[in-house]
Amino acid sequence: MTINDIKYNNRKISIIISINMINTHVKILGDNTIKNSFILVEDVTIIKAFGVTICPPRAPNIKEVIWSPPKPGWxxxxxxxxxxxxxxxxxxxxxxxxxxxxxxxxxxxxxxxxxxxxxxxxxxxxxxxxxx
Known part of the structure; x- marks a missing residue:
């Protein structure tokens, strides 16, 4: 069934098919986004529910730092x-x-x-x- 069938031939689309189409389109859009995204923690659950692969930004440079204390009184x-x-x-x-x-x-x-x-x-x- 196409959009034109629904619009011009007065055909009805079921709610299940509508939900599946929305899920598919959101997943395709999300998976084909090439930029890394800053996503709020609250949104991760929603995005994962659509099956979108999340590409978090990479940390630019992580260094191990060992701190040594100064002498007492310093x-x-x-x-x-x-x-x-x-x-x-x-x-x-x-x-x-x-x-x-x-x-x-x-x-x-x-x-x-x-x-x-x-x-x-x-x-x-x-x-x-x-x-x-």
Whole structure:
């Protein structure tokens, strides 16, 4: 049965066939989407009910970081920066911890840095400013 049969020949389509057509079209559309998607957790159940294969975005770079505490009575600051090429912005932050690993202070902010390689220098200077 085609759309023209339904529209011009006054043929009726059953609810089961309608549901199956919707499910099939949603699955085909979802599976043929080539871009990775940011999907809300609440929507995953609905998307999976249609049988769509979900392509979550890949983590750009995962590094194992081993933290070593400072000497007793000292505070250590760890800082890092990240560049978002889509928006051409640099974000940076730092975290201060004592010798027990307890959180003392932390910050995160957008860095106005040009050229980009100066972002690392900028964040180290910010950490020193906060430390003083």
């Amino acid at each position: 505070i250590k600051c760890n800082c890092d920066e990240a560049f978002n090429a889509s928006f051409n912005i640099v974000g940076a932050g730092g975290i201060f911890r004592n010798h027990l690993g307890d959180f003392v202070f932390g910050f995160a902010e957008k860095i106005e840095s040009n050229p980009l390689f100066l972002a690392g220098v900028s964040i180290v200077i910010k950490c020193m400013d906060y430390a003083i």
